Amino acid sequence: MSEQTYSEGDLRNTGMSLKHDREWDYELDRIVSAVEERDAEKVGLQFPEGLKRRGPRVADDLRELVDDDVTIMLSGQPCYGACDLDTFLMRRTDVFVHFGHSPMKESEKIIYVPLFSNVDVLPIMEEAEEELADPEDDPEVGLVTTAQHMNRFDDMADWLEDRGYEVLTRRGDERLTHEGQVLGCNYASADVPADQVLYVGGGKFHPLGLAMEHPDKKVVIGDPVNNVVTIADTEKFLKQRYATVHKAMDAETWGVIFCTKIGQGRMDQAEKILDENENAYLITMDEVTPDRLRNFGFDAFVNTGCPRITTDDGPQFHKPLLTPGEYEIAVGNKPLDELSFDTFHGTW
Amino acid sequence: MSEQTYSEGDLRNTGMSLKHDREWDYELDRIVSAVEERDAEKVGLQFPEGLKRRGPRVADDLRELVDDDVTIMLSGQPCYGACDLDTFLMRRTDVFVHFGHSPMKESEKIIYVPLFSNVDVLPIMEEAEEELADPEDDPEVGLVTTAQHMNRFDDMADWLEDRGYEVLTRRGDERLTHEGQVLGCNYASADVPADQVLYVGGGKFHPLGLAMEHPDKKVVIGDPVNNVVTIADTEKFLKQRYATVHKAMDAETWGVIFCTKIGQGRMDQAEKILDENENAYLITMDEVTPDRLRNFGFDAFVNTGCPRITTDDGPQFHKPLLTPGEYEIAVGNKPLDELSFDTFHGTW
Known part of the structure; x- marks a missing residue:
């Protein structure tokens, strides 16, 4: 996304922007191990835009756990997705940590730390259910989410199945790390033979793309971050x-x-x-x-x-x-x- | 300079922004020779912001002179000075041409094409003379300009000397290519024992810096592009x-x-x-x-x-x-x- 615009589908409104004060697991132990193993002198940390202000506190926590002579560098490059990997900083640090996006491709050089939301997704699913067809009439429903809610994906699927739905999920293609995951540029995980897809996640950025890519499907948005249920509308x-x-x-x-x-x-x-x-x-x-x-x-x-x-x-x-x-x-x-x-x- | 602000000293107002329709010498022969010598498949061209819109025409001229299979790539990175060298494009092209700024350091990889202004500088010097001390009272005057008027530097010095001034010039330090040249970040060429310095060039960006760096000197601005003479005022x-x-x-x-x-x-x-x-x-x-x-x-x-x-x-x-x-x-x-x-x- 551009550095200066705030469009309807803006990623700054997808729950990565910390409306709630959440405890994230930054996996400091994994980072410290890598610093020690590689005898690192320079550690680079890259956060998505909405989490950049958490950087200093993560740096503080790391400083306490590593040697005094380790320099910690925060990436100041714009970061809205996995494509925004700061390759300059990556090349110039011994340990480089990219937070909040799942890797498009693994690299030994980079530690990817997924940041999973601790927002409960089930209440909003209950509301979203009203927008889905009755399972007696049409039990098939596609289910997709973003990287930050991936840790609850099985719970979401179970919840739907308990209610009589047949949940259709797939891992899209090699660009995607997880089954059911969508990216702003890739909705292959919704290529399922269902007329309705439930998107559980923050904001409208992803479901708008999903509805554009799959105009034949009804896309129900259950947004547990802003606590609203809507239907993706691509007309505008x-x-x-x-x-x-x-x-x-x-x-x-x-x-x-x-x-x-x-x-x-x-x-x-x-x-x-x-x-x-x-x-x-x-x-x-x-x-x-x-x-x-x-x-x-x-x-x-x-x-x-x-x-x-x-x-x-x-x-x-x-x-x-x-x-x-x-x-x-x-x-x-x-x-x-x-x-x-x-x-x-x-x-x- | 930032990508979105238009401050008083904005470089887009220094004559590189083409108020007049000028004929520049893009030194196509030198570029074509390098393409042939290196058997280049990819040629990168980087222009300062104010000249970016000339890029396509330069690309057209080059296309006619080189083999059909040579790909010409224009840099879209912001470019306001020699620091803005597009190293990504440089590394990925066989011939890389940077227009309009003098090199901070020579590199075999890069062709630097200076773009000299064809605006006559003498009329504005005549006006600027009124702001200088009478040579009978204080003949010493520092003389500085920017890369694009460097081709007229000797004429400027001769003109002043003909009028009885003692022109004090120097090459600042290794950051500067030419005697009498200033950069937005370096005014060492004005480190001369004169109480007055004449800056001949477009805009206020350079003379403002010059006056800040040398607050003891009177800085007279002779701007041949916008055709105005002013005194640099650092108060604001x-x-x-x-x-x-x-x-x-x-x-x-x-x-x-x-x-x-x-x-x-x-x-x-x-x-x-x-x-x-x-x-x-x-x-x-x-x-x-x-x-x-x-x-x-x-x-x-x-x-x-x-x-x-x-x-x-x-x-x-x-x-x-x-x-x-x-x-x-x-x-x-x-x-x-x-x-x-x-x-x-x-x-x-």
């Missing part, structure tokens, strides 16, 4: 995307963005556009923000990186910013009704 | 800094920023603060922006990186952001009257 989202694609149809020159973050490099898609369009130019960058694009004089942009910046933050940009699929429509290679949600598969 | 600037230092005096916790850009790494200064203050925490980042600091819960910040972000963009940050010298004052290690401008020496 879709209208915004159609309007953006329409605007881009007049574009003569195109900036094609290749994002340099791990897990976002789709050079094949960028090169395909460049090969076919002589008025397209390749731009490389890490954070894709309105400010960074403003000084380029292009009429429109295609973002081969994070689709959620394109779709959720799109209106913040001064020129149309499209996904590769939307670009195909804007230049007339595909009909308008093929507009679909851009997702990511594979790892880094 | 200084008041803002004093106010910020005062606010920071109440801080209990400190974030100490280590900037990961080339040419900005002052880890010794960061470590000194960390050693002496147990409520100080190290943060590493590349771009230092208000958004990136907002989610940390610190009461104040010290920036060991670019001093111009600290001093010029300071008011944009939600908490006091100090230079290392200002920090010493805020925590009581030094008296308030030792407040001075933070400059950078050395290279990367």
Whole structure:
């Protein structure tokens, strides 16, 4: 997500932003063991945006447990997901800890510390049940959640099954660590033969993407963090995307963005556009923000990186910013009704 | 400079932002030779913010001169100075061209293409002369300019000498490529025994720093881009800094920023603060922006990186952001009257 926008699906509202004062398990023992084992002099800690203010206290706790000469460094890079891994800090520290996101790919160098929510998910499921079909009529329900509620996934499934539902879950693809897990850019875990999917988790960011990717399914949102049940509504989202694609149809020159973050490099898609369009130019960058694009004089942009910046933050940009699929429509290679949600598969 | 602020000394107003439609010499022959010599498949081009919109045309010109299979990539990273070198793109291209800034240090890997202004500097010097002392009374005058007017530096000196001035110039230190050159963070070239210094160049960004660094000198600004002559006035600037230092005096916790850009790494200064203050925490980042600091819960910040972000963009940050010298004052290690401008020496 961009550094400066607060869109409806903003990740800062997904429970990682600590509305409640929670006790997280930072797995300090595991970190201290690694520091001792590797005789580490430098330890890097990276937190998601909503938990950055916890960094100093975690650093304090660590300082008490390791030698005085160990330097602890907090990453100041924007962090909204596993793609935002601070590779600079990772390379320059002996132990590098990434908190709160599950790994896209394991690496010996990195300690991933999942931060599981201790919010009780069952009360909101009880409310959400009212939005699901009666199990007598349609017992099949997909169940998905985010990394931070993964520790309660089996409880959620059991709870539904106790009530007569047939819970359909799967591990999406190799980009996802857990069965039933969704990412902002990957909803393969909801590829189940059910007409309804229950999303249990904070905020609307994930279920909006889920509903866009699976427009044929009813997506019920049980949000235990903000304590609300809603149905994902993609209408506003879709209208915004159609309007953006329409605007881009007049574009003569195109900036094609290749994002340099791990897990976002789709050079094949960028090169395909460049090969076919002589008025397209390749731009490389890490954070894709309105400010960074403003000084380029292009009429429109295609973002081969994070689709959620394109779709959720799109209106913040001064020129149309499209996904590769939307670009195909804007230049007339595909009909308008093929507009679909851009997702990511594979790892880094 | 931050990505989103437009402070008085903003670099976007220094003539690099193309008020006039100029013909620049992009030295395409030199680039094409390097492409052929190295049998390059990938060419990276990095432009300063104000020239980014010229990128596509330069790419077009290059495309016509090199083989079809050469991929040209434009850097989308923020670029306001030589420190902003896009090392990611540099490492991933066979020929990497950085336009518009003189090198802090030469590297075989990089082609630096200076972009010299073709604005005539003599008319504005004629106006500026009225602000200088009569050469009969005080003939000594320091002369400085920026990289983009360096090609006219000898003409400027000759012009002054023809009028009876004794022009005092020097090459500052190894951070500077040319005699008489100033950077936003280095004014060593004005360390001359003259009470008045003439700055010829666009905008107020450089002369403001110059006047802060040399408060005993009268700094006359001859701006050939905006066609105005003014005297650098540091009062507003200084008041803002004093106010910020005062606010920071109440801080209990400190974030100490280590900037990961080339040419900005002052880890010794960061470590000194960390050693002496147990409520100080190290943060590493590349771009230092208000958004990136907002989610940390610190009461104040010290920036060991670019001093111009600290001093010029300071008011944009939600908490006091100090230079290392200002920090010493805020925590009581030094008296308030030792407040001075933070400059950078050395290279990367």
